[in-house]
Amino acid sequence: MSAELKTSQYSAAYAGMKENLPGQSLAWLQALRANAAQQFADSGFPSLRDEEWRYTNVAAIEKKLFVPAADRTEVNAEILAEVQAQLLDGVWAIVLVDGHFSTQLSRLEGLPDGVVVVDMAAALEQHSDSLEAYFAQAVSDTENGFVAFNNAWFSDGVFMHVPANQVLAKPVQILHVATQAGFMANTRHIMALESSAQATVVETFVGCHDSYCSASVTEVFVGQNANLTLYKVQMEGEKAYHFGGTYVKQARDSHFQHHNFAFGALLARSDVHTDLEMAAECDLNGLCVGSKRQHIDNHTRINHLQPYASSRELYKNVLDQRARAVFQGRVWVAEQAQKTDSDMHNRNLLLSADAEVDTKPQLEIYADDVKCAHGVTVGQLDEKSIFYLQSRCMDTDSARNMLTFAFANEMVDKVKLKNLHDKVLQQLLLRFPQAGIQQDWL
Amino acid sequence: MLSIENLHVSVGDKPILKGLNLQINAGEVHAIMGPNGAGKSTLSHVLSGKAGYTVTAGSAIYQGKDLLAMEPEMRAREGVFLAFQYPVEIPGVSNIYLLKAALNAMRKHNDLPEVDAMDFLALVKDKVKLLEMDDKFLYRSVKEGFSGGEKKRNEILQAAILEPSLCILDETDSGLDIDALKVVASGLNSLRDPERAFLMITHYQRLLDYVTPDIVHVLADGQIVKTGGAELALELEAKGYQWLEEQAA
Structure with a gap:
């Protein structure tokens, strides 16, 4: 069967659910969704022919048809126990069950005045103007089929907004829980920190033992001199498919730290892109521990757009049995981005003869006064x-x-x-x- | 305690040690000095069991056992401790964890139960003070970001915890400033014991100003060419090694 047929299968299956999606009354969103649906109909999910996806075959997602889960108002004891096991103490927590916000499980009391942490469906009603200004500014539908699909049919997500100079006293945890076989959780998030604001966010992904698909797209805006630390802990079930895209825009003098832990899923792909303005700093850390037949793909892209920015990156893979990991890290330095300071490393430890890693660090430099280093190691102890x-x-x-x-x-x-x-x-x-x-x- | 007879060691086809003899008794502090390339580090590596060296002749008997036939970890558990010239960094393992794992491996070998957590902490803190180290040191990854002096002090800390019978120090003094050297030396002096022997391999006489050896050997071209008391070190410092090499030739 051709990929196109599968794409239309998803397009057709999801077309019918349009009326159930949040933000029905917003013309800008309806237009955005329609464009995205068209883009997805044209491109489908990524294929191996795509340079950015040449090591990761997502055909299995197309072979199945993961359908959107209905909003479940009640959660059973098992889910409750899982949620409680994963929620951290001392955080504001927002819990998404199968792609839908759970009021019952979330803990958002006591947020400071002016700070917004709210589920996306509610945000589209309460904060549609600010959302319109952020949506699709850090990533476009043409990035890949998952992003287009997400824009077209996301069911919920999180909107976080921290006003200028506000330092969040507690971290915000976004907990994704997948509970049902055969379903797709398709969530969309916006995180925005105004100038000199500071926050820490923890994204946790967990799920059941059956096959499901978890797809999450996050746009992040770190304002001038603001500081965001974002942790992602991916512990999906062993038969799960996971796609997570984090697209960041960093204003002048901003700081962004990302810690990307990949432990679970049968097939996981994680994209982290950041655009650095003048003297912005980013620090991207990643750890993947894979075994059995897991396939874990990490993609990063750091764009140095202006002078004096610095980027640090260290991704590690530890692979056992028949696990396979992919690392593609790209650092791009614009012509005017003089005094860029960039350092990217990927280290791999293969514990079995059958484990495999494909690693591809790339530097693309158009400025002439920069300090850019990169390195890869693959080996044993x-x-x-x-x-x-x-x-x-x-x-x-x-x-x-x-x-x-x-x-x-x-x-x-x-x-x-x-x-x-x-x-x-x-x-x-x-x-x-x-x-x-x-x-x-x- | 340790009896080395006619030891010949090669790296590849190249002979490094060429018939070395050395007798070390409990309670003694021996210093081995010598020019670069004499075989000093080879001796410490062979005694501790590092791979890459071929013993072509001779023997090393430690407490009645054939030391050279033992795996490196068995030598360590039997009480042979090597303080490395270049200790390795192990990011991701805290210093205190390594210390505990090492001590417990040794205790298990000696049919002793695992060390009690509280007792261990008390023991370590005690030794840390002895070496004028900061407690924070314990919880940092092994030697990651340690200064040269801290790395060497950490080696002595490990010795203080493991309480070896034979302590081999491979250029422990190299690269230390005078303050760090004094701390290391006072740590070593506190470990001196009638039951314990030291083999200090050094390029410089300076360490011996602070840790006075009982016996000084000169190693040149793979052999001990001269043995004397502490005063020999001073003589070497003044005259260099040239006269000994000529004498040997």
Whole structure:
């Protein structure tokens, strides 16, 4: 069967649900959705022919038909337990169940005046003017089929707006929970920080053991001198398909830190793009731990548009069994972006002969006075380190286990939120039981 | 404690140690000095079991056992400790975790139960003070971002925790400023014990001003060419190694 037929299958199946989507009364949104639907009808989901997708085959999504889930007003005890296990203490939490906001599970009391953290459906009613100014400004439908599909048919999401000079005292957690087989959660988010505002956001993705699809597109606007730290912890179910796109626009002197943890899903693709204005700084960190037949693809793009911006990037993959990871990192430096300071690294640890990584760092530089470095390593553990641990009484198996754990844990150590750090560490310990490492000693 | 006889070691086809003899008894502090390329580091590596060295002749008997036949971790568990010239960095593992894992591996070998968490913390904090280190040091990743002096102090901290019988120091003093050297030296002096021996490999005489050796050996071209008391180190500092090499030739 051809891809086009499959695309039309999605287009047709979703066309009928148009009336159920939020924002019906907004002409600008209706136009945006219609354009996106047309774009999707033309392009379909990405294919291997697309350079940005050549290592990641999403045909399986087209072979199935993941349908939108209905808004469920009630959640059962099992979901409740999962939500409670994942929610962090001391956060404002917004919970999306199968792509729909759950009032019951969310905790948004006590937000400071002027700070908006609200589900997208409500935001389209209450804040449609500001949303119109942000929508599709950081990413366009032509980016890829997932973005177009998302714009056309997103069911809900989160709108966050932090006014100038406001420093959020607590993090905001966005918890995505998928509970049903065969469904697609398709959510759309806008995060905007005005000048000198500061916030921390945690995106958590969890789901059931059945096959489902979770797709999330986020546009982020970090205002002048503002500071956003965004954590993404992807722990989807083992048969899940995950697409997550984060598209960031950073104004002058702004800071953006991203920590991207990929633990779950059968097939996961994560895109992080950021545009840096004058003297903006970004720090992109990623850790993927894959096993079995997992396929995890991380794509980053850093555009240095103006002078004096700096970017730091470190992505690590630890792959066992038949897992496969892809890293494509691109740093682009505009002609006027003099004094750019950029450093991008991808490190890979392959624990089995069948594990595979495709890594492709790219630098594209049009300015002449810049400092840009990049590096890739693919390999096994360092023999010197193994000997060092042996000389500290450890046998080679223990030494290897400890070093493998350490390789991954370096990224977990970068998590500054204590309770999130512990949760992520727990995930890591679950995946390296052989290291025999106990949380209380780390 | 350690008896090395006629030890010949090659790296690839190149002989490095050419019939080395050395007898170390409990409680003694030995210093091995020598010019670059004499085989000093090779000796420490061979004794600790690093791969890449071929023993072509001779033996090293440690506490009645054939040291060279043992895996590196078995040597460590039996009480042979090597303080590295260039300690490796292990980002992602906190210092205190490594210390505990090492100590427990050693205790298990000696049929002792795992160390109690509170006892361990108390022990470590005690030793940390001894080396004038900051507690924060314990919770940082192993040596990541440590200064040269901190790395070397950390090696001595490990020795203080593991309480080895034979402590081999591979140029522990190299690259230290005088303040760091004094701290390391006082740490080493506090570890001196009638049951414990030291083999200090050094290029410079300076360390020996602070840790006075019982016996000084000169290693040149793969052999011990001269052995004497602490005063030999001073003589070497004054006269260099040239006269010994000529004498040997």
